[in-house]
Amino acid sequence: MSDPSKLSARYTTLVVAAISLIVLTCVAFIVPVPYVELRPGPVRDTLSTVKGGQPMFTFGAKVKTYPTTGSLYFTTVRVPPPDAKMSLAAALTAYVQSDHAVIPKDLIYPENETAEQSDAESAAQMTGSQDSSRVAALRAAGYKITGRPSVVQVVKGGAAFGKLVVGDVFLDVDGKKVSNPDQVVKAVGTHKPGEAVRLTVERRKKPVNVSIVTRADPKDKSVPRVGISIGVTYDGPDVNNNVGTDVGGPSAGTMFALAIYDKLTPGSLTGGKKVAGTGEITPDGTVAPIGGIRQKMAGAAKAQVTIFLVPAANCAEAADGDDHGLKLVKISNLKGAISSLEALAKNPDAKVPSCS
Template structure:
């Protein structure tokens, strides 16, 4: 039988262990103003969700597809979505696939969970619309575009005059087809100008007048205080069936999924391909956040080729897991060529 013999060295070990356990326990209850970003789930946009195709198309011939075209995501904890504990932050800091960043870098002060989710949902919906337009134009389908009012800022000149969902048909008597064109007309009007907008609200067409103020970034330019998106009319309808995902970064993959279904041949060709990137209606691919987490998620899921925005290459070069091939693209056409295999996928430039 062994007896416990108390010595100064053993007392130090016991005190250290107890102290460490107390620290770990405390870390589980201390909240920190950070957001933890970790690899999220992948969604094959060529497959189904809840028994329905994630991308469904009517009004055009749809061709069979094979393989997996994976939309990548980032999982968030903390910030508007609830408290992040010091323990969760600590384990994120030591995990190379996780980023822990101050909440203030991602969200304005006092942003609620509901507001963050709504903003993410609006961005996701707009990314789908931009992807639809870009893809239909890529395959030569007729498309007519119009600017869409996504958000009216509180206390802005447009508050109480324009509404979320208004489709802008004309500005100052001139037809407008894109958000950029509308923004240029508003800016050129200057501050304190009457801007007449013809809008479609539901089934009603109406004319409204908004008085501009000075643009906070350039006082010589007019400003309405609205966030613009885009909507399109086409004989080809595209519907998306994917819930509980937010943000703008799925545009590239949604566009490729539509192109694959609307063109003969097999774009993905039985492979497991993933990617990320915003998409505008002209087919330009834009940078996104969380690229390191998305690369890690794709690698862990067995992806062989990853499509990334060229503007994210600085981050890609230091975060690509071994064995994952990355193609850097600036447009939908480049991404399509990278998948068709006529040329080697363009890598991120080094140096």
């Protein structure tokens, strides 16, 4: 005959274990963890059309372009918005999927960043990427492109507010010609806070004279400020990027540049092949590393791509795992990417820099 006290103890243990399991399960599915999941995103062919049937790239009337074949895809990563919550269970599920990644949230979004702030930053990065890719491609195609210092932001309520506008190109400061942002900053810095600085800017192709009384930097009262951010405006033929506003960030730059170059030069850069890739690009053609390389490779593979261009600094990560049957081509600059694609267009077995 069973001992009632032992049965009671066993029953109590089972109940406690069941309750503990229920609590832990609730914690796993409800309590958020400070991580985000990266997933493969869609790919877009830069040599194709966008919504409405318009080509992704259109060129000025005086720009000579050539027909081409094949595809040059830029790749994307799906990232949840900054206010999204991720449970421990979701994090564990994503972690075991080879084409997904789970990373600390603060690596993607600064603390307390809103969705609106994140979208604005991403859009600004895309705008910069479009401009850099245009300049790099035009230079690679043989165009001589020069840059001039210009206003890229005017601080609301600042000394220059109402006097300078975004897009103004600096011609001279205090009567001295300037040709780069450093010269503008240095010339303004010769003044004491409260002194006026005389500027001549080009606005709508006409010179405009402006006098601005400098203000002290809030962190260093000896430093004069006019309340603007300075960048570079590049000349050259008109190249319009029609990708739209549904994609952000800087990582499509290299593929943008390759597409522009392909249209500006005779023949097909891809030899009719499906090529994808990624990488931020600078105006001088340098390719910089990006995030989410594994997810971008997976997205490209779904589009039946055969060649994938990988920034050199991302090669180790790209080669660490399933290559999805992709030929991983290592690139450090636009010139190298062009050379590799030209070689592979002629001979699929050509020796080119590789991640493997």
